[in-house]
């Protein structure tokens with residue numbers, strides 16, 4: 105489906121430009137997180153197509169562009185902030201995909217996936233959401249903790265754990281870190297997220 109030379113070139117161009125932007129991010133975990141989200145995507149679905157791989161690589165691209173990124177302080181609600189971040193990343197990716205001449209159908213799919221990657225809603229977007237969410241626990245958490253401290257990281261972990269699918273929650277819960285306090289933090293986050301999910305019946309429905 106994506107076999108022609110021009111298509112392969114446009115995909116390579118898009119991935120190369122995304123990497124160039126993300127590698128300049130001032131958020132230290134961004135480059136590793138982008139690659140690691142692709143790795144998790146392919147672990148969860150070895151047949152994940154190029155649109156999914158591009159979306160995984162670029163889903164957080166707005167964080168890498170200081171002049172354009174949405175600011176947490178501008179949003180009272182964390183979910184509203186995340187929705188704005190997702191849309192802004194999709195808009196930036198659209199510009200890159202246009203520059204590289206990526207096929208319109210693939211562009212639309214990448215745009216759609218990235219716009220919805222925080223919340224999911226269909227099997228493909230849910231897959232991207234799961235890869236992104238588990239990657240936070242795999243590679244982001246230690247650096248996030250260094251910057252933001254216990255309380256904020258605990259809140260972020262609870263939010264991230266609730267966002268995971270039922271099949272990926274045990275994977276996150278079994279992560280282990282070099283720093284003992286991070287293992288304690290994870291255990292606390294999993295406990296609190298599970299307790300609040302039981303209270304509102306979320307785990308029963310999963």
Ligand SMILES: [Fe+2]
Nearest residue numbers: 137163164236
């Ligand atoms: Fe992400």
